[in-house]
Amino acid sequence: MTSPESSIRADQPPRPPSWRERVRIVIFEHDTPGGKLFDVVLIAAILTSVAVVMLDSVRAIRLAFGPLLRALEWGFTVLFTLEYTFRLLSARNARRYARSFFGVVDLLAILPTYISLFFESGRYFAVVRVLRVLRVFRVLKLVEYVGEAAELTSALRRASRKIILFILTVLTIVVVVGALLYLVEGPAAGFTSIPRGMYWAIVTLTTVGYGDIAPQTPLGQALAALVMILGYGIIAVPTGIVTVELADASRDRKIVCPACQATGHTRDATYCRRCGAPLSK
Numbered sequence: 001m002t003s004p005e006s007s008i009r010a011d012q013p014p015r016p017p018s019w020r021e022r023v024r025i026v027i028f029e030h031d032t033p034g035g036k037l038f039d040v041v042l043i044a045a046i047l048t049s050v051a052v053v054m055l056d057s058v059r060a061i062r063l064a065f066g067p068l069l070r071a072l073e074w075g076f077t078v079l080f081t082l083e084y085t086f087r088l089l090s091a092r093n094a095r096r097y098a099r100s101f102f103g104v105v106d107l108l109a110i111l112p113t114y115i116s117l118f119f120e121s122g123r124y125f126a127v128v129r130v131l132r133v134l135r136v137f138r139v140l141k142l143v144e145y146v147g148e149a150a151e152l153t154s155a156l157r158r159a160s161r162k163i164i165l166f167i168l169t170v171l172t173i174v175v176v177v178g179a180l181l182y183l184v185e186g187p188a189a190g191f192t193s194i195p196r197g198m199y200w201a202i203v204t205l206t207t208v209g210y211g212d213i214a215p216q217t218p219l220g221q222a223l224a225a226l227v228m229i230l231g232y233g234i235i236a237v238p239t240g241i242v243t244v245e246l247a248d249a250s251r252d253r254k255i256v257c258p259a260c261q262a263t264g265h266t267r268d269a270t271y272c273r274r275c276g277a278p279l280s281k
């Protein structure tokens with residue numbers, strides 16, 4: 001037997017969502033019409049605000065439209081400040097959002113304009129707002145690209161030790177060559193110190209070749225030729241390391257569990273990481 005009170009409660013319509021829940025759906029949910037519209041408008045505002053900051057750095061444009069650009073910049077800053085406030089108020093876990101990647105970026109997007117009240121050039125750091133357009137991956141349903149990015153990150157992580165060893169080797173070569181050029185050429189050719197020689201070695205080893213300083217003696221030119229040839233060989237090393245790791249990561253991703261279709265298994269895996277079924281390789 002159900003009591004009259006329980007039947008009355010059962011007949012009552014569900015409570016409408018609170019304003020905080022409605023705001024959360026619009027701001028954080030990307031599958032609703034309101035959420036999609038909000039994200040598209042937000043991305044347009046972000047790109048426009050970044051364009052305003054970039055135009056403000058051009059002296060001729062700043063002299064002609066400085067007040068207008070500053071007004072637009074403050075308008076976008078107030079808008080993004082309100083948006084960040086509503087994100088904090090409507091998030092299910094405000095602390096977790098504030099510490100997340102997008103939470104930190106959202107905060108950094110509004111700080112430069114306020115910092116410019118004390119340091120005029122600080123407002124140009126507002127270009128960090130361009131990082132906020134990374135939300136376009138969710139808005140445009142490009143989640144598969146997130147998977148590709150994770151695969152690249154995994155490959156770089158696997159190759160990190162080899163890359164660090166490679167960089168240390170290059171730095172050793174730079175120090176030795178910089179010291180040799182300082183001893184061989186000396187201040188007369190522009191090699192006024194070992195750090196100056198190291199700068200030349202880095203520029204030459206990377207095949208940039210600014211030409212602001214150059215060896216003048218036959219021995220120095222012979223060393224320069226050796227460094228140039230070495231530079232071409234060195235460029236291929238990190239490329240090969242990352243390519244091998246990417247190929248391995250791609251093979252790992254292709255190992256599919258026949259039971260649950262899970263991917264991402266390592267090459268030496270025998271059973272599925274999700275359901276435990278034997279893997280067919």
